[in-house]
Amino acid sequence: MNAKKGIEVSIAASIAAKLARVEVVAAYPITPQTHIVEHLSELVANGELDATYINVESEHSAMSACCGSSAAGARTFTSTSSQGLELMHEILFIASGMRFPIVMATVNRALSAPLSIWGDHSDVMAARDTGWIMLFCENGQEVVDSIIMAFKIAEDRRVLLPLMVNLDGFSLSHVIEPIEFPSQEEVDKFLPPYNPLYTLHPDKPVTMGAYAMPELYTEAKYAQEMAIVHSKEVIVKVMDEFGKQFGRYYKPVETYNTENTDVVFIALGAINENIETAIDRLKEEGKEAGLINLRLFRPFPTKELLFALKGKKRVAVIERVMPGGATNGPLFNEISSLVHSNRMNISIEDYIVGLGGRDVLPEDFRDIFDEIKATPGKRTKSKKDKNFSVIGVRG
Numbered sequence: 218m219n220a221k222k223g224i225e226v227s228i229a230a231s232i233a234a235k236l237a238r239v240e241v242v243a244a245y246p247i248t249p250q251t252h253i254v255e256h257l258s259e260l261v262a263n264g265e266l267d268a269t270y271i272n273v274e275s276e277h278s279a280m281s282a283c284c285g286s287s288a289a290g291a292r293t294f295t296s297t298s299s300q301g302l303e304l305m306h307e308i309l310f311i312a313s314g315m316r317f318p319i320v321m322a323t324v325n326r327a328l329s330a331p332l333s334i335w336g337d338h339s340d341v342m343a344a345r346d347t348g349w350i351m352l353f354c355e356n357g358q359e360v361v362d363s364i365i366m367a368f369k370i371a372e373d374r375r376v377l378l379p380l381m382v383n384l385d386g387f388s389l390s391h392v393i394e395p396i397e398f399p400s401q402e403e404v405d406k407f408l409p410p411y412n413p414l415y416t417l418h419p420d421k422p423v424t425m426g427a428y429a430m431p432e433l434y435t436e437a438k439y440a441q442e443m444a445i446v447h448s449k450e451v452i453v454k455v456m457d458e459f460g461k462q463f464g465r466y467y468k469p470v471e472t473y474n475t476e477n478t479d480v481v482f483i484a485l486g487a488i489n490e491n492i493e494t495a496i497d498r499l500k501e502e503g504k505e506a507g508l509i510n511l512r513l514f515r516p517f518p519t520k521e522l523l524f525a526l527k528g529k530k531r532v533a534v535i536e537r538v539m540p541g542g543a544t545n546g547p548l549f550n551e552i553s554s555l556v557h558s559n560r561m562n563i564s565i566e567d568y569i570v571g572l573g574g575r576d577v578l579p580e581d582f583r584d585i586f587d588e589i590k591a592t593p594g595k596r597t598k599s600k601k602d603k604n605f606s607v608i609g610v611r612g
Contacts, residue, residue, distance in 0.1 A: 226357035227252035233364035241286035250324035276301035280308035287317035290416035299326035313348030318371035335574020336386030357394035475507030495582035567605035
C-alpha cells in the first residue's frame with residue numbers, strides 16, 4: 218500500500234490526470250476549478266508531464282479544442298465549473314455525439330445570477346442530458362481514483378463517450394485530505410495507452426460529424442443512446458478491476474446503514490459525508506436511517522437503485538439545485554419515475570439544500586428524518602403547485 222499524502226483535492230485531481238498520462242490539456246480558468254489547470258500547467262512546464270497544454274480564450278474554445286485533440290487520437294483532459302460548463306454546452310453535445318472519450322473534472326458551482334462562486338449542482342444538472350457519462354465523488358480519494366478509471370471507461374471501444382468527474386466546489390475541491398496515490402507503474406498497468414479506432418490524419422482522410430438527413434438522424438441518436446445505456450456494464454467492470462488492483466472498490470450505487478431501516482436519504486456528491494454523520498448521530502439516539510449514494514448519475518443506475526430501494530418505505534431525496542419552473546428537482550424526478558414505474562410502495566419527499574454554498578448541518582438531516590417519519594411535506598416553503606421543500610429559506 219502506498220503512503221497517504223495530505224494534499225488539496227484540486228491538486229490531487231491534476232496529479233491523477235498526470236498519472237493517466239494525458240496528452241492534451243485544454244485550459245481556461247474559472248473559480249473554483251482554477252487550481253486543477255494551474256497545477257497541470259506547472260507539471261507540463263516543468264517537464265513532469267509530456268502533454269500539449271492549450272491556453273484558450275473561453276470554455277467554448279476549451280471544449281472545442283478537446284474535440285479536435287480527441288479526434289486526432291490524443292488522450293484529452295480539461296476542467297471547468299459553473300458558467301464555464303454552460304458556455305461549453307453547445308460543444309458538450311458534439312463531444313458525445315461524435316463519441317470522443319474526453320475526460321473532464323467538473324468542479325460543481327452555483328450559476329449566476331446572482332453571482333455566486335460557491336458550490337451546488339446547478340451547473341451539472343443543466344448539462345445532465347448532454348450524453349456524457351457522469352460520476353460524482355464524495356471525497357478526494359474518489360476524485361483521484363475516478364479520474365484514472367474515467368479514461369479506461371471512456372476509451373473502451375464498447376463505450377467511446379466523454380465522461381465528467383464531478384466534485385463539489387470548495388467544500389471538496391479546496392480541502393486538504395489524506396490521499397493515496399498509485400505509482401505510475403501501477404497506473405500504466407491498469408490504463409494502457411489510448412488506441413483510437415479512427416483519427417484525423419492528412420494521409421488517411423476520414424469524415425467526422427457528417428451531415429445527417431432526417432432518415433438517418435434518429436438512428437444515429439439511438440445508437441448513441443444505446444452506447445451510454447450499455448456503458449454501465451463497462452463501468453461496473455472497470456470499477457471491479459480497479460478494486461482488485463488497488464484495493465479500493467467502487468459501485469455505481471453505494472449504501473450506508475441501509476440494512477436495518479426503511480428510511481433512506483438519496484444524494485449526490487460530498488454532502489453524503491454530512492448525511493453519514495447525521496445517520497451516526499441518529500443511531501446513537503436509537504433511530505435508524507440509511508443513505509443511498511449515487512456515484513453514477515448517467516447512465517442512471519436503474520437496476521442497482523431498485524435493489525437498494527427494496528423494502529424501503531420512506532425516501533428523502535436531497536439535491537442542490539433549484540428546479541426552475543418545475544414541480545420537482547431533477548434527481549427526484551428520476552427516483553420518482555423509477556419507483557412508480559416499478560409499482561413500489563414508497564413515499565418520496567424532495568428537499569432542496571445547500572444552494573450557493575449554504576452550509577447544511579447534520580442537524581438539518583436529523584430534522585428531515587423526523588419529518589418524513591411523521592408528516593411528509595410539512596416543511597414545504599413554496600406554493601402549493603410545488604412538490605419540494607427548500608431548507609433554510611428565511612422570512
